[in-house]
Every structure is written in structure tokens, then in C-alpha cells.
Amino acid sequence: MPSLIVLLLAPTAPGIVRDGEPWLAYVSGPPGAARVYVIRADGAGRRRLPSRTLEAASPAWSADGARLAFVGTDGPTSQVFVVGADGSALRQMTRPPESHVSPVWAPVGAALAFTAHGAGGERTVYVADVRGVSRRRLGAGYAPAWSPDGQFVAFLGGSRGFAELYVVSASGGRARRIETSVDGIARGVTGFAWAPDGRRIAYTSRSGPAQEEIRIVDLERGTARWVSTGYAPAWSPDGARLAFTVSRVGSAYVAVAPASGGGARAVTDRRGIAVRPVWAPDGRYLAVVSVRGADVGLYLIRPDGRGTRRLDAIYADFDRGPLVAWRPR
Numbered sequence: 001m002p003s004l005i006v007l008l009l010a011p012t013a014p015g016i017v018r019d020g021e022p023w024l025a026y027v028s029g030p031p032g033a034a035r036v037y038v039i040r041a042d043g044a045g046r047r048r049l050p051s052r053t054l055e056a057a058s059p060a061w062s063a064d065g066a067r068l069a070f071v072g073t074d075g076p077t078s079q080v081f082v083v084g085a086d087g088s089a090l091r092q093m094t095r096p097p098e099s100h101v102s103p104v105w106a107p108v109g110a111a112l113a114f115t116a117h118g119a120g121g122e123r124t125v126y127v128a129d130v131r132g133v134s135r136r137r138l139g140a141g142y143a144p145a146w147s148p149d150g151q152f153v154a155f156l157g158g159s160r161g162f163a164e165l166y167v168v169s170a171s172g173g174r175a176r177r178i179e180t181s182v183d184g185i186a187r188g189v190t191g192f193a194w195a196p197d198g199r200r201i202a203y204t205s206r207s208g209p210a211q212e213e214i215r216i217v218d219l220e221r222g223t224a225r226w227v228s229t230g231y232a233p234a235w236s237p238d239g240a241r242l243a244f245t246v247s248r249v250g251s252a253y254v255a256v257a258p259a260s261g262g263g264a265r266a267v268t269d270r271r272g273i274a275v276r277p278v279w280a281p282d283g284r285y286l287a288v289v290s291v292r293g294a295d296v297g298l299y300l301i302r303p304d305g306r307g308t309r310r311l312d313a314i315y316a317d318f319d320r321g322p323l324v325a326w327r328p329r
Helices: none
Strands: 005-009 023-028 035-040 055-061 068-073 080-083 099-105 111-117 123-129 135-140 142-146 152-157 164-169 176-178 191-194 200-208 211-218 224-229 231-235 241-248 251-258 273-279 286-292 295-301 309-313 324-326
Touching: 023 055, 023 068, 023 295, 023 309, 035 055, 035 068, 035 309, 055 099, 055 324, 068 099, 099 142, 111 142, 123 142, 123 152, 135 152, 135 164, 142 191, 152 191, 191 231, 200 231, 211 231, 211 241, 224 241, 224 251, 231 273, 241 273, 251 286, 273 324, 286 324
Parallel strands: 005 080, 251 273
Antiparallel strands: 005 068, 023 035, 023 324, 055 068, 099 111, 111 123, 123 135, 142 152, 152 164, 164 176, 191 200, 200 211, 211 224, 231 241, 241 251, 273 286, 286 295, 295 309
16 A cells, blocks of 8 residues: 655745735645645645655635644655645655544644554554654544544444444543434445534445435434435535535536435536535635546636636545645635
């Protein structure tokens, strides 16, 4: 297995974090040489972040927008580094032999959650202080995500042959398994996303050979309800809507549906291929990955389906975590 390295980027050069226009981080470049880039939503300011010889993936902004975490590949080892905006002061955070993937920042502070892959194939979720002060084990599992208040971390795990959804205190302790109703050909949760209010989680499960379904579980009541066919759910900043991908034979499109229930509406061409929507922090745009012939691009589109704009080519390795991340407001 190629090694995976989590890098942390200190505050970027002037303009990136001080400008009022929204910024995005994304991955672009050929296989084996992909890098993390940042760009403004208006298409200006594109620049590549330093990563030495690493292939980069899975960009994630810190809560204050001053740093980025991302996953990189470089030889047989897996390490965590901190690097300055100009590429100086590179600092190693972790040691072999584990690989580290899926970095996500706490909503406040300097903590980072990630998955460690052991030599025997085991996966473990950790939280670490990026200053190197501490590293805390949260449980066996993968794909961590912080609750909006930073008090909890949800992840996928389980020992019954299929993935289940768990929530654990960010300070550690016993993880709570979340009851998730599943209909279809296979048990198990395939993905999830916290609602902005921290009381709900949208999750997906496989309902057919090439189809998934989205449900929302209320964490206090323990009840779940069906929303739509689709996968990769993303909550609007106000928690009122979900954007997601709907797959069809030979095509895939992005749809938006009310989180409270109601019909989903396609916002990209049903005959084309557009996937993995991500809301801008102000809710004005969706960033999507669109395949148009030989071009795989990062596009912005308004939630009503108007105003499509291409920003750049994107390296779409869907097995390596988020492809696009908006800088927090």
C-alpha cells in the first residue's frame, strides 16, 4: 500500500486568508504528481501549495482558515508534518509505521482527527494536538468527522462485517453506536455528514447494485427517516437543505432536497456527470466535480442550478477523501 502523509500548512501568503471572496482548496495534476491548490471563487489567485515531492489529496481547512491539512504520498512511510506557507520550517508530527488519512480539523482550537492504518490492516481514529502535545485514541474505525460544537467525533466502524455509525466524546471514552435503519441489498453505513445543529446526521446505505439511499437520524430521539436516493450528502449552512449525488447508468447528477422532507430537484444536467457537491459557507454556491468528455473539472453552480462556472481541472481520485474544501467564513 502506498504511504500516506498528512501535512499541515501554516498561514498562507497575504491574500489567501485575508480576502473577503470565498476560497477553495482542491487537488489538481496528473496521477503521481497531484498537488493541493487554492483558488478564489471568482477564479482569481490560483496557486499551488508547497509539498516537496508528495502527491497530495484530501484538503481540509482549519477552522480559522489559516491552515490546511491534506494527505500526501511519498515512498513507504506515513508521517504528519507542519510546514510554513513558504515551504520552510517543515516539522514532522508522527512516526512510522502507520499510514494516516482523512484529516479533519476541530471546529475550534488546534486539534486534528484522522485515521491511522496499522500494518495488520486495522484502522483507528485518533485526535492529535497539531502542536505535538498529545495524541488520543478514540476507537477502532475510520472516516472521522467533528460535531459542529467540537464536543464529539463521529466515525464508521464495527465488528459485525459491515460499517456502523458511532459517536464518541472528543476527549475519549466509550463510543455510542447510533441506530441506523437500512433497507436494501446490504447492511451498513457507507457515508455520513453532521447537520449544522449537531442534533442530526445524514447517512447513506446501499439499496441496490449501483444505488444508495440517504436518511437523517435524530441523535436524541434515535429515529431515522428517508430523504432520497443518492449519496455524498452535504448540508446547507443553515441546515435546511441537503445536496447530494444521484447515480444512473451512464450518468450522475447533483440534486438538492429539503432536509425536512419533500422532492429532490436536479441542479445539474441529468444526462451528464456531476458529483460530490460541497456548499460554500455562505450558501451561495455549490462546488461540484464535473466530467465533460475528457475534461474533469471543478465547477461552481448556484443551488438553483444557474450560473455554472469552471474554475480548474481537478484530480478526482474518489477513494482518497474530500476533493474540494471551502475555506470557513
